[in-house]
Amino acid sequence: MARVTWIFSPERVDTPDATALRRDYYDEVASRYWKRPATAAEIDEGLADDGAELLAPPTGDFRVARFGGEPAGCGGVLLLGEDRAELTRVYLRPAFRGRGGAGALLAELEDAARALGARRTVLNTRLDLIEARSLYVRHGYAEIPAYCTGPYMEIWYGKELFPAATA
Template sequence: MTWHLAPEAFDTAAATGLRRDYYDEVASRYWKRPATTEEIDEGLAGDGVELLTPPTGQFVVGRFDGEAAACGGLLMLDSGRAELTRVFLRPAFRGKKGADLLLELLEREARLLGASRLVLNTRLDLVEARSLYVRHGYREIPAYCAGPYIEICYGKHLPL
């Protein structure tokens, strides 16, 4: 049983399915009820995912034994800073070290885009994600952006 992670277009069938599952999970947890198909469609419409392509960003997909299992994105905010976004593992694949591999790949891809620092924002209730980021050396930073779902921000300098 092995992982294979690589950059992939955000609009492939696998990437689209992962993005839908990501939005479904974060919205459902926030609303404390299952998100509807219409709410997922609305949340994904105009979400800026098209910027997650070089040179403005990158999108990656992870497969576990060939099955689409994980995704994550990078968005360049300025010449040296990139934002981690849409970091997600389908629940059936959690606990199989895919999250660690996903973050490692995203950090390498960020360096290839010219970033020396990664930042991210998340919600306090997403405790698993917050634990992952802290385990990988991300530390709480002052807010670098604003929005209704931004409750905590993290940052990390990337080693050369």
């Protein structure tokens, strides 16, 4: 029996898989916030002019996670300065959670941040996204002072990046 593994690849945010994953991400976080299902129009509005085009070199990176060949998750890295990068749109579809992909996706995004020259990663999230907050803390992120503001930003985390381990 073949072992199913996670595969991560850089991808433009406008490919069909990346677009579908970004829509699923926005649907989940918006629906949880509004405590009702988001409509397709609300998702379209939320994704319009959201800055995702910056998640490409030289200002960033966007990765698609696949499990057994199926698009399962995504995440982005955005350079905020010479040596600091923000993790954003970190998401795994519910059907793929609990299979080790979230931690692997974080490690992949950290490697992408290093490749862009970052020595520190930061991120922001909402207090109600408890699973995400637990994931970040489990992987070495600590609460930091706010580095940005916005309507859906309630808690901020940061992590120093060390050179990637070599095998």
